[in-house]
Every structure is written in C-alpha cells, then in structure tokens.
Amino acid sequence: MAVRMDEIDRKILSELQEDAGQSLDEIAKKVGSSKTPVWNRIRKLREAGVIGRQTMVLDAEALGFEACFFVLIRTSEHEAEWQKAFLKALQDRPEVQEAHRLAGDIDYILKVRVKNARAYDAFYQALISEVRVHNVTALLSMEEIKSTTMLPLGV
Numbered sequence: 001m002a003v004r005m006d007e008i009d010r011k012i013l014s015e016l017q018e019d020a021g022q023s024l025d026e027i028a029k030k031v032g033s034s035k036t037p038v039w040n041r042i043r044k045l046r047e048a049g050v051i052g053r054q055t056m057v058l059d060a061e062a063l064g065f066e067a068c069f070f071v072l073i074r075t076s077e078h079e080a081e082w083q084k085a086f087l088k089a090l091q092d093r094p095e096v097q098e099a100h101r102l103a104g105d106i107d108y109i110l111k112v113r114v115k116n117a118r119a120y121d122a123f124y125q126a127l128i129s130e131v132r133v134h135n136v137t138a139l140l141s142m143e144e145i146k147s148t149t150m151l152p153l154g155v
Contacts, residue, residue: 003048017150068141071110076134
C-alpha cells in the first residue's frame with residue numbers, strides 16, 4: 001500500500017538516503033522546516049514502514065573483501081522443502097549480500113562478496129554441500145561502476 005507523501009516528506013527521505021547520520025537540525029534546515037515537524041514526519045514514515053532499519057555502509061575493499069561475484073543458479077528442484085533449505089543456506093551465509101529469484105532461464109542470482117577467489121570456492125563448496133543445484137555460473141565483477149541503495153524519489 002502506497003503511503004501519502006508530500007514534497008517535504010520526499011525531501012526528508014532524500015536527505016536520509018544521502019546521509020542518515022545527519023542531525024535533525026541539518027535535515028530541517030535543508031528541507032525548509034524546523035526540527036520537531038521533521039522528527040514527527042520521520043516517526044510517521046517509520047511507523048508506516050517507509051523507513052526501515054538504519055545501517056552504515058562499509059567499504060568492502062578497505063576491509064579486505066576484494067572480490068565480488070554474481071552467481072547465477074539454475075535448479076531442477078522446485079519443491080517447498082528444497083526452497084526452504086536453499087533460503088536457509090543463503091540466510092546463514094554473510095557472504096551473500098543480495099539474493100533474487102528470477103523469471104527466465106536463471107532461477108536465482110546472488111551477489112557474493114568475499115576476500116578472494118579461494119574464499120569464493122569455499123563458499124561455493126559449502127553451498128552445494130547443503131543444497132542440490134543443477135547449474136552454477138560465477139561471474140567476477142572486474143569493476144564496480146555504480147552501487148546505490150537510493151531510490152529515485154523525484155525531488
């Protein structure tokens with residue numbers, strides 16, 4: 001269900017997407033409001049589920065996670081028990097940053113961040129020891145050109 005938002009709500013969300021660590025005073029100044037109304041709007045947006053949990057974006061390479069693989073998975077298994085085991089295996093692995101179920105020839109795509117190719121192989125071996133998959137293709141990202149979590153709010 002879409003939540004009704006006005007221009008100030010969108011500006012607040014845009015500011016929070018840019019840097020959620022800003023003070024209420026900074027956000028209020030940038031959106032042309034005062035602190036209390038901004039806080040109330042943020043609270044309402046949280047209660048409506050528009051704003052989820054807050055996290056920090058870490059620099060993967062600075063922390064030694066130099067390899068990013070996109071893993072394409074095809075499976076011949078579509079039973080509920082297999083899906084449950086597969087989803088649990090993905091949830092249990094911190095290397096998996098994203099997982100998507102797809103329409104088309106590929107069933108799932110994973111974004112996996114690891115220190116190097118050897119660490120990816122360990123991840124791969126562990127995954128296929130837990131769940132059966134028909135085919136796995138791993139693509140190494142040579143360069144990250146764009147990565148964002150920001151939504152186009154039309155501000």
